[in-house]
Amino acid sequence: MAVQVTVKILRFDPEKDKKAHFETYEVEADPLDRILDVMNTIKWYKDGSLTFRRSCAHGVCGSDAMRINGRNRLACKVLVKDVGGDIGKKIQIEPMLGFKILRDLVVDMEPFFDKYKSVKPYLINYEPASASSERYQSAEDREIFDETTKCILCGACSGSCPPYWASSDFIGPAAIVQAHRFIFDSRDQGAAERLEILGQGEGVFRCRTVYNCTDACPRDIPITKAIEQIRRVMLYNRS
Amino acid sequence: MYHKYDAVVVGAGGAGMMAALQLVGKSNVAVISKLYPSRSHTGAAQGGICAALGNTEEDHWEWHMFDTVKGGDYLVDQDAAEVLARDAVERIIELEHMGLPFNRTPEGKIDQRRFGGHTRNYGEGPVRRACYAADRTGHMILQTLYQQGIKDNVTFYNEFHVMDLLVNNGRCVGVTAIDIKTGELHTFHSKAVIFATGGYGRAWKVTSNAHACSGDGMAVAYRAGIPLMDMEMYQFHPTGLYRIGILLSEAARGEGGILRNALGERFCERYAPTLKDLAPRDMVSRFISQEIAEGRGAGPDKDYVYLHVDHLGKEVIDSKLPDITDFARTYLHVEPYTEGVPIQPTAHYAMGGIPTDIDGRVIMDEKATPLPGFYAAGEVACVSVHGANRLGTNSLVDLVVFGRRAGQHALNYVQQTDWDTLPANHEERSNSLMSFVKSGSGGGRTENAADIRKELQDRMQAWVSVVRNEENLAKMMSKLAELRERYQKVRVSDTVTKFNTDRLEALELGCLIECAEATTKGALERRESRGAQYRTDYEKRDDVNFLAHTLAYRADNGSVKELRYKPVTITKFQPKERKY
Numbered sequence: 006m007a008v009q010v011t012v013k014i015l016r017f018d019p020e021k022d023k024k025a026h027f028e029t030y031e032v033e034a035d036p037l038d039r040i041l042d043v044m045n046t047i048k049w050y051k052d053g054s055l056t057f058r059r060s061c062a063h064g065v066c067g068s069d070a071m072r073i074n075g076r077n078r079l080a081c082k083v084l085v086k087d088v089g090g091d092i093g094k095k096i097q098i099e100p101m102l103g104f105k106i107l108r109d110l111v112v113d114m115e116p117f118f119d120k121y122k123s124v125k126p127y128l129i130n131y132e133p134a135s136a137s138s139e140r141y142q143s144a145e146d147r148e149i150f151d152e153t154t155k156c157i158l159c160g161a162c163s164g165s166c167p168p169y170w171a172s173s174d175f176i177g178p179a180a181i182v183q184a185h186r187f188i189f190d191s192r193d194q195g196a197a198e199r200l201e202i203l204g205q206g207e208g209v210f211r212c213r214t215v216y217n218c219t220d221a222c223p224r225d226i227p228i229t230k231a232i233e234q235i236r237r238v239m240l241y242n243r244s
Numbered sequence: 245m246y247h248k249y250d251a252v253v254v255g256a257g258g259a260g261m262m263a264a265l266q267l268v269g270k271s272n273v274a275v276i277s278k279l280y281p282s283r284s285h286t287g288a289a290q291g292g293i294c295a296a297l298g299n300t301e302e303d304h305w306e307w308h309m310f311d312t313v314k315g316g317d318y319l320v321d322q323d324a325a326e327v328l329a330r331d332a333v334e335r336i337i338e339l340e341h342m343g344l345p346f347n348r349t350p351e352g353k354i355d356q357r358r359f360g361g362h363t364r365n366y367g368e369g370p371v372r373r374a375c376y377a378a379d380r381t382g383h384m385i386l387q388t389l390y391q392q393g394i395k396d397n398v399t400f401y402n403e404f405h406v407m408d409l410l411v412n413n414g415r416c417v418g419v420t421a422i423d424i425k426t427g428e429l430h431t432f433h434s435k436a437v438i439f440a441t442g443g444y445g446r447a448w449k450v451t452s453n454a455h456a457c458s459g460d461g462m463a464v465a466y467r468a469g470i471p472l473m474d475m476e477m478y479q480f481h482p483t484g485l486y487r488i489g490i491l492l493s494e495a496a497r498g499e500g501g502i503l504r505n506a507l508g509e510r511f512c513e514r515y516a517p518t519l520k521d522l523a524p525r526d527m528v529s530r531f532i533s534q535e536i537a538e539g540r541g542a543g544p545d546k547d548y549v550y551l552h553v554d555h556l557g558k559e560v561i562d563s564k565l566p567d568i569t570d571f572a573r574t575y576l577h578v579e580p581y582t583e584g585v586p587i588q589p590t591a592h593y594a595m596g597g598i599p600t601d602i603d604g605r606v607i608m609d610e611k612a613t614p615l616p617g618f619y620a621a622g623e624v625a626c627v628s629v630h631g632a633n634r635l636g637t638n639s640l641v642d643l644v645v646f647g648r649r650a651g652q653h654a655l656n657y658v659q660q661t662d663w664d665t666l667p668a669n670h671e672e673r674s675n676s677l678m679s680f681v682k683s684g685s686g687g688g689r690t691e692n693a694a695d696i697r698k699e700l701q702d703r704m705q706a707w708v709s710v711v712r713n714e715e716n717l718a719k720m721m722s723k724l725a726e727l728r729e730r731y732q733k734v735r736v737s738d739t740v741t742k743f744n745t746d747r748l749e750a751l752e753l754g755c756l757i758e759c760a761e762a763t764t765k766g767a768l769e770r771r772e773s774r775g776a777q778y779r780t781d782y783e784k785r786d787d788v789n790f791l792a793h794t795l796a797y798r799a800d801n802g803s804v805k806e807l808r809y810k811p812v813t814i815t816k817f818q819p820k821e822r823k824y
Contacts, residue, residue, distance in 0.1 A: 020740055037575070049694030053737035053746035061454040063490045063571060065383060066283040082574060107425065108743040114280065127391035128343025139340040141352035147345060154345050154377070154384060158282045192343065 007033045010090045015099040017106050036091035041080040057110040064223055067159030071110045072099040077161035077221040101164030117160050120176045124184040129195025146191040153186040153231055155224040162218035162228050174207040178218035178228050185231040200239055209235050249274045250658040251436040254406050257284035258643030259622025260440030261389035266651030268396045271658050276404045276421050281390045285442050285454045289382020291495030292374030293640040295332035299353045300372045305329040315361040315524045316631020317775035318819035324627040327602050328645050335644040336375055344388040346377050358498040361524035361635040370522055374637050379493050379567045406460055407674040409468040412667040416617035420674040427741035429674055435661050436654040438619040444759040448591035449705040452484055452491035461624040463755035465598045471795040473626040474596035476766035477776050479634055480710050482528035484590020485575055486548045492568045494636040497521045499564050501553040505535045506542040519824040526633040526776045529589040533710045550584025589710050594623055595630040604650025610810040621650040632775020681736050681750045689735035693750045696727055708764050713780045717768040724761045728802055762796040765804040787819050
């Protein structure tokens with residue numbers, strides 16, 4: 006059952022525009038369509054120049070994080086009916102804050118990935134492992150960092166974080182989540198190196214505990230809690 | 245822009261990353277990826293990765309090999325299946341050492357669970373062989389390999405779209421690619437090129453595949469004169485979310501989930517008495533199609549069945565199947581704790597692709613003549629370990645086993661080989677493709693790429709999916725000829741050079757059409773039923789005439805020039821009737 010949907014999208018063409026501006030589109034959509042489907046309908050049938058990233062279309066690749074009605078969401082994980090698009094509410098779409106706009110909804114992810122890389126996001130273990138066997142880990146130890154393994158590096162958390170908007174040097178919640186994933190892995194021996202990085206001025210203590218990141222995460226990672234756990238390890242050397 | 249590397253890997257999913265990790269530090273290597281590496285479609289794999297570790301019950305790699313051969317309806321090259329099953333064990337251990345957070349047994353070992361078509365003692369009953377990280381195993385493999393890439397300082401060219409394979413003096417000497425951000429063409433001059441670009445599920449309407457899965461690597465190789473092998477063997481996964489095709493892992497059935505029709509019957513029992521819901525995918529997809537065809541589908545249009553996990557309890561669902569139950573809630577507003585989830589078969593995986601040997605070397609004909617310097621691994625390649633039907637988890641095994649082997653062989657090759665020159669006019673084919681999709685509205689350019697793509701997807705879904713016959717396949721061949729013509733008149737409306745995804749989508753569509761035609765032609769000429777190829781007009785497998793791999797060669801206009809056939813390698817297991 007198709008309905009008429011009104012979508013207002015912030016547009017920016019780096020070759021022509023000095024400033025971003027809104028354009029409004031009226032399209033037919035099914036209430037169960039994803040916002041990404043609606044954007045594809047616009048791109049494919051109304052305006053081929055509308056530019057955004059997308060790939061998996063079901064919330065696991067992290068390409069299409071953007072600001073939908075003022076909140077960072079994956080366009081493929083929000084349905085038209087979730088935001089009342091089917092009952093006449095206007096849907097507003099903008100690029101994430103805290104990132105440089107390259108074109109329309111496409112933002113520059115390079116600084117974001119540089120921060121990610123800075124926390125040494127890989128297992129560090131200085132002891133050689135047996136070639137024929139896995140390193141053992143109890144189910145309980147595995148559970149401790151389960152949540153932070155879910156991160157898809159979409160940037161929705163960092164792009165919703167006021168300190169991240171305010172300081173281009175702040176490492177941001179996504180990088181902290183990635184650090185958490187290793188710091189609390191019983192097989193890892195790099196915690197001290199990472200805590201050193203995270204303990205600096207632009208590390209975990211920049212967080213103001215506003216929970217925007219937790220609210221924005223499309224993978225339901227309790228990000229603020231993860232940041233808090235790292236701070237507790239630094240302050241009290243316990244989790 | 246010109247770059248020079250010993251080796252260039254195209255694609256940064258599981259196979260590409262695994263290959264790159266063999267080369268980095270020992271040679272000068274770059275990875276080109278259409279997406280940021282962590283966005284690759286490997287990350288969408290859910291249920292598990294099989295290896296005969298025997299952590300929870302007795303298992304042997306020979307059993308895994310046998311299941312792979314039988315699952316593939318004996319179109320599998322058995323030398324390759326042996327490598328897959330043997331190497332899988334070491335690769336899983338290697339992934340764990342890299343940090344992959346597998347679920348654990350009570351003793352702390354890697355936990356293992358059941359998966360479709362994986363059996364103990366040559367088919368006696370299900371075995372626990374799939375290692376897993378909840379239902380996001382592919383995500384964890386992709387993350388772990390990307391993390392190693394960062395650790396080892398791999399050079400990435402992110403958001404680059406591959407355009408052409410460069411061949412000179414009978415050797416592969418590089419690739420060209422567009423930088424999507426700037427719209428500029430880059431030439432990568434190299435001694436070796438490894439394609440790990442994935443599949444082409446977007447040729448169908450209902451698919452589990454990402455928008456990015458448009459057969460780029462296959463089409464680029466095909467245009468350079470490489471045949472595509474066994475393209476008709478395209479897998480439909482039984483449990484895609486109704487209407488949109490998002491994958492619900494076989495792990496749901498591995499953990500005890502069952503399929504029911506509109507009458508509430510557990511219909512798989514009738515078709516596969518031993519393995520029931522855990523029969524291989526080609527079969528379960530056919531069971532579903534038959535239930536629907538005979539009027540036992542659910543819903544107003546009687547066109548889906550239900551996947552039930554409600555009897556497993558919240559605890560099992562939350563700890564073992566959290567993501568897929570979340571998909572049902574998010575996209576269909578269905579609650580898996582208490583009700584069945586509407587599902588239908590979804591276009592999922594190419595068993596076919598660029599033919600290679602067991603070291604990832606691309607071969608050009610039925611005599612297995614290699615093209616020196618050119619490698620392929622993962623879904624884009626056809627080794628062939630999946631034959632006519634891939635078993636669940638074996639795609640991930642394929643990535644790490646053959647991604648690594650391709651990388652190792654390529655390393656050896658670049659260390660022993662001198663540079664060759666680029667061919668004259670090496671940018672010609674790329675530029676002509678670019679100018680083709682660059683044109684504005686002039687010159688009779690009246691066609692919208694989205695219209696052509698939609699028609700391609702609708703018709704492939706109707707005519708070249710789970711159930712096939714001569715009439716529909718012939719109709720698809722005519723339709724493809726028409727779409728190819730219309731594609732020549734495609735109009736790209738976006739005229740901006742930076743981040744022109746309108747142009748990118750038009751280029752991808754060209755790749756999809758060519759892959760679809762190789763698929764349809766192979767299916768039309770294979771007058772038998774085997775694995776994913778089920779023909780109502782030829783219901784039996786025909787080992788006399790078709791125990792062979794199809795090789796499709798391209799004509800200059802993009803159609804299929806000819807089909808040739810390559811013998812299947814049989815070592816341990818003689819073809820038998822396939823019952824479960």
